[in-house]
Amino acid sequence: MGANDPQAAGKPATKRQFRIWRGDENGGDLQDYTVEVNEGEVVLDVIHRLQATDAPDLACRWNCKAGKCGSCSMEINGKPKLSCMTRMSTFTEDETITVTPLRTFPIIRDLVTDVSFNYEKARETPAFAPPPGVAPGDYRMQQIDVERSQEFRKCIECFLCQNVCHVVRDHEENKTAFSGPRYFIRAAELDMHPLDARNDRKEYAQAEQGLGFCNITKCCTEVCPEHIKITDNGIIPMKERVVDRKYDPLVWLGSKIFRRGQVPQTSVTSGHSSGAVHSSGGAGGQHSHAGGSHDPQAELQAQKGVNWHREVPHPTAPAVDDRGKLPLTELTFDRAAAPSPFGDDVTFPLPPEHLNFAHPDQDKH
Amino acid sequence: MTAPSATTPTTRPGGARPRAAIAARTLRTDRWWLQPLIIAAILLFFIVYSTIRIFMAKWYYVEDYHYLTPLYSPCISTECVPGSAHFGTPLGDFPFFIPLGIIAFPIVAGFRVTCYYYRKAGYRSLWASPPACAVNEPHKSYSGETRFPLFVMNWHRYFFYLAALILLVNIYDAVLAFRGPDGNFGVGLGTLIILVNIVALAGYTASCHACRHVMGGRLKHFSKNPVRYRLWTFVSKLNVRHGTFAMTSLFTVILTDFYVMALSAGWFDDLRFIN
Ligand code: SF4
Ligand code: SF4
Ligand code: FES
Ligand code: FES
Numbered sequence: 001m002g003a004n005d006p007q008a009a010g011k012p013a014t015k016r017q018f019r020i021w022r023g024d025e026n027g028g029d030l031q032d033y034t035v036e037v038n039e040g041e042v043v044l045d046v047i048h049r050l051q052a053t054d055a056p057d058l059a060c061r062w063n064c065k066a067g068k069c070g071s072c073s074m075e076i077n078g079k080p081k082l083s084c085m086t087r088m089s090t091f092t093e094d095e096t097i098t099v100t101p102l103r104t105f106p107i108i109r110d111l112v113t114d115v116s117f118n119y120e121k122a123r124e125t126p127a128f129a130p131p132p133g134v135a136p137g138d139y140r141m142q143q144i145d146v147e148r149s150q151e152f153r154k155c156i157e158c159f160l161c162q163n164v165c166h167v168v169r170d171h172e173e174n175k176t177a178f179s180g181p182r183y184f185i186r187a188a189e190l191d192m193h194p195l196d197a198r199n200d201r202k203e204y205a206q207a208e209q210g211l212g213f214c215n216i217t218k219c220c221t222e223v224c225p226e227h228i229k230i231t232d233n234g235i236i237p238m239k240e241r242v243v244d245r246k247y248d249p250l251v252w253l254g255s256k257i258f259r260r261g262q263v264p265q266t267s268v269t270s271g272h273s274s275g276a277v278h279s280s281g282g283a284g285g286q287h288s289h290a291g292g293s294h295d296p297q298a299e300l301q302a303q304k305g306v307n308w309h310r311e312v313p314h315p316t317a318p319a320v321d322d323r324g325k326l327p328l329t330e331l332t333f334d335r336a337a338a339p340s341p342f343g344d345d346v347t348f349p350l351p352p353e354h355l356n357f358a359h360p361d362q363d364k365h
Numbered sequence: 366m367t368a369p370s371a372t373t374p375t376t377r378p379g380g381a382r383p384r385a386a387i388a389a390r391t392l393r394t395d396r397w398w399l400q401p402l403i404i405a406a407i408l409l410f411f412i413v414y415s416t417i418r419i420f421m422a423k424w425y426y427v428e429d430y431h432y433l434t435p436l437y438s439p440c441i442s443t444e445c446v447p448g449s450a451h452f453g454t455p456l457g458d459f460p461f462f463i464p465l466g467i468i469a470f471p472i473v474a475g476f477r478v479t480c481y482y483y484r485k486a487g488y489r490s491l492w493a494s495p496p497a498c499a500v501n502e503p504h505k506s507y508s509g510e511t512r513f514p515l516f517v518m519n520w521h522r523y524f525f526y527l528a529a530l531i532l533l534v535n536i537y538d539a540v541l542a543f544r545g546p547d548g549n550f551g552v553g554l555g556t557l558i559i560l561v562n563i564v565a566l567a568g569y570t571a572s573c574h575a576c577r578h579v580m581g582g583r584l585k586h587f588s589k590n591p592v593r594y595r596l597w598t599f600v601s602k603l604n605v606r607h608g609t610f611a612m613t614s615l616f617t618v619i620l621t622d623f624y625v626m627a628l629s630a631g632w633f634d635d636l637r638f639i640n
Contacts, residue, residue, distance in 0.1 A: 021385055021387060023385065023386065025382060025383045027386045028385065028386055029386075030387075075392065075499065077392060077393060077394045077395075078391050078392030078393035078394065078499055079393060079498075079499055080498075080499060095394075098392050098394075100385060100387055100392060101385045103384055103385060103387060103499075104384070105384065106381070106382035106383060106384060107383060107384055107385040107386075113384075113385070114382070142587075142588040144587045144588055144594060145585075145586055145587050145588050164498050164499055166494065166495040166501075166502055166507075167507060167509060169499075169501075170495065170501050170502050170504075170507065171506065171507045172381050173506075174507065175381075191585075192585065193585075194585055194586055210509075210511070212509055212510045212511035212516065212519075213507070213508065213509035213510070213511055214509060214510070215484065215485075215488045215494065215509050215510060215515075216481055216484055216485055216488075217485050217488050217489055217494070217495060217498075218485050219495065219498035219499070222498050223498065232574070232604065232605075236481055236574045237574075237577075237578060237582050239519065240522070240574065240575060240578035240582065240583065241578075241583060242519070243519050243520075243521075243522050243575075243578075244583060246519075
């Protein structure tokens with residue numbers, strides 16, 4: 001084994017001890033492996049080498065190997081990490097390295113878990129609400145107004161924060177009521193967005209996302225590979241925004257004495273039944289496990305709200321072969337790669353008159 | 366809040382789908398228990414020390430140099446030793462069981478207990494919820510800060526307003542400490558200790574998350590409020606160090622109080638630089 005590995009210049013390869021959790025929903029255990037490690041490698045490299053040698057059926061999820069896709073989350077020596085960003089040089093040579101799947105989500109096999117909890121929570125979070133009376137293309141924002149939200153856009157959805165959060169990690173029963181840090185920063189991102197038209201995001205975060213469950217112990221911030229200050233810049237400001245409306249002691253006292261004061265919160269709490277947000281334009285009520293909801297009605301609805309200033313061609317699905325599949329095989333396909341999402345007859349740069357965007361002031365015809 | 370939500374894989378009828386069967390409480394190999402242990406020791410020491418001092422009712426004022434410990438400021442009972450009642454004695458006599466620091470202590474204690482930094486420190490080290498990241502907590506159930514008593518933590522804002530007033534009182538005390546025995550300008554080691562304590566307290570109060578919020582964090586459009594944006598930017602810079610300020614000011618308060626106690630009890634003498 002390892003005979004055809006390129007021997008990196010510098011230190012020779014070493015043998016390291018690994019303990020990897022193998023199993024599925026019927027149970028499993030930690031199994032020992034001895035594997036070769038070269039200079040400059042990361043944990044994911046070692047897992048790939050194991051797949052190529054001792055454990056060809058070892059399941060793991062990965063994609064970019066550059067810390068940008070968020071697929072390769074696992075727990076390495078008990079710490080939630082991206083395996084493609086965990087350097088082998090951070091371990092001593094005689095250290096046994098334990099690799100386990102994310103603990104908080106249901107297991108599929110070996111290092112692969114079912115993270116659909118997060119996608120459900122994502123769908124429940126109300127989307128950006130376009131400001132009334134402003135057409136897309138007319139949105140104008142200043143950098144200082146959007147930079148707080150931009151920090152949260154760095155999220156790569158690795159769900160390490162969702163996995164480490166003790167609210168659901170240690171208490172499965174809280175999964176219904178608690179959306180998790182990744183969706184708190186989503187709520188914060190939109191609440192701080194200068195053009196977002198919803199003004200009930202604070203109440204929503206408190207009543208539907210379970211913001212109150214978070215006890216700001218900051219583990220989400222500790223594990224975030226994008227170094228987003230989830231707690232300081234997202235959760236705490238959201239809690240403070242809730243305080244503005246909800247925890248003013250005088251209001252609380254008044255509501256206890258006069259049984260009033262519920263008014264600002266009911267709009268959100270009473271809408272609670274299926275967990276979906278009902279005002280989110282028809283599509284929000286659907287919970288398809290396959291990803292986005294392919295609801296033609298909703299897509300039509302979404303396009304109606306957009307004023308492109310001109311006739312826009314409708315998006316068309318790419319051509320499929322007679323089995324209903326994309327003809328992706330190079331051998332049978334007439335092009336060098338997958339069909340272009342812009343249409344195969346489109347070349348770049350586009351002639352300006354084919355652009356969908358029209359500047360409101362400069363493009364007056 | 367406990368109404369059934371969407372049918373996620375984890376809430377399907379028939380119970381949750383199993384997670385990976387890993388029995389160990391944590392697989393962390395580093396010394397994750399060290400940090401919470403140290404913090405717990407510090408917090409417990411401070412709680413015990415300040416409780417003893419609050420009920421001691423003596424050795425809180427050095428008449429010669431006008432040093433007043435922050436734990437007894439403002440002292441507004443007629444029982445306060447002469448000179449220590451900088452704001453008069455509007456409340457008259459206190460019954461014996463009410464400590465002299467009754468005005469400031471609940472505010473300052475409430476401010477610290479509900480502080481976002483101390484919440485993290487306390488939940489982790491004193492309540493083990495969780496003791497460290499990716500280490501299982503021992504508690505059977507968990508509702509966080511969603512209900513009484515812990516939702517009271519959300520009142521931090523109001524403790525912040527009150528604590529800012531107490532800070533002003535402390536600053537006034539510090540100014541008075543710049544006097545010698547004859548009433549003229551004077552500086553001693555005690556004055557400097559009190560001054561350092563004020564800087565630490567001011568840093569702690571100004572870097573507070575609630576302060577950051579009221580200064581500008583609550584705004585949606587920074588561009589329309591340039592002054593508040595500048596304030597917010599300034600507080601945000603301090604806010605990054607909030608934990609450091611929190612711990613530093615804890616120690617400077619103890620140090621100041623201990624120094625004043627030692628002088629007042631006559632254990633040693635103040636080191637005077639001027640007058
Ligand atoms: S700070 Fe809150 S959201 Fe983040 S891990 Fe801790 S409890 Fe969970
Ligand atoms: S916030 Fe950070 S830890 Fe959480 S999913 Fe996004 S990138 Fe991962
Ligand atoms: S493989 Fe994409 S983040 Fe690790
Ligand atoms: S004093 Fe710590 S957050 Fe306010």
